[in-house]
Amino acid sequence: MIQIQATFIGYSGKACSLFSALDPDTDILVIGAEAEYRTQRRDGCIVITNNRDIPRDSFFSEDDIKEAISSYYTLKAGVAVDNKSSRLVFSERAVRANPEQSIEKDGIDENGIKFRISESISCGQMAALATCLYAVRANTVERTVQLMEEFSVLSAGGIVTI
Numbered sequence: 001m002i003q004i005q006a007t008f009i010g011y012s013g014k015a016c017s018l019f020s021a022l023d024p025d026t027d028i029l030v031i032g033a034e035a036e037y038r039t040q041r042r043d044g045c046i047v048i049t050n051n052r053d054i055p056r057d058s059f060f061s062e063d064d065i066k067e068a069i070s071s072y073y074t075l076k077a078g079v080a081v082d083n084k085s086s087r088l089v090f091s092e093r094a095v096r097a098n099p100e101q102s103i104e105k106d107g108i109d110e111n112g113i114k115f116r117i118s119e120s121i122s123c124g125q126m127a128a129l130a131t132c133l134y135a136v137r138a139n140t141v142e143r144t145v146q147l148m149e150e151f152s153v154l155s156a157g158g159i160v161t162i
Helices: 062-077 092-097 123-155
Strands: 002-008 016-023 028-036 045-049 088-090 103-109 112-117
Touching: 002 123, 016 092, 016 123, 028 092, 028 123, 045 123, 062 088, 062 112, 062 123, 088 092, 092 123
Parallel strands: 002 045, 028 088
Antiparallel strands: 002 016, 016 028, 103 112
């Protein structure tokens, strides 16, 4: 289980920290709780932030927003390993962080789907988008590592079941 703390400032509403958990075995991301803004890392958490002044594992910039929105929709539409559960779950303590009401699809161009974001998107909603981006990227890295391990078995003359 990967614990995530997304700490955000500069958007609508109060600055906040959003706590989530990603289970790589099931591919489920649970957005657990929106809390008061904190600059200190909670023990065991990966820290994602848009604040350059605090220690972090991942920095989220304005350039990441489009990919974060795509990640949100990927998780929202996705199905977990059990082929039943949703890959994205918002707990009761994090419902306000769901960004769905602040995102509008605005057509398609040569670069893919275009989105418009409400000027009133909250820090919690942006933190949720950043968390979704982190979860999708983490899943991609884990699958790439697994694939490389399988290729190393093949290059050593082993057999891999697909």
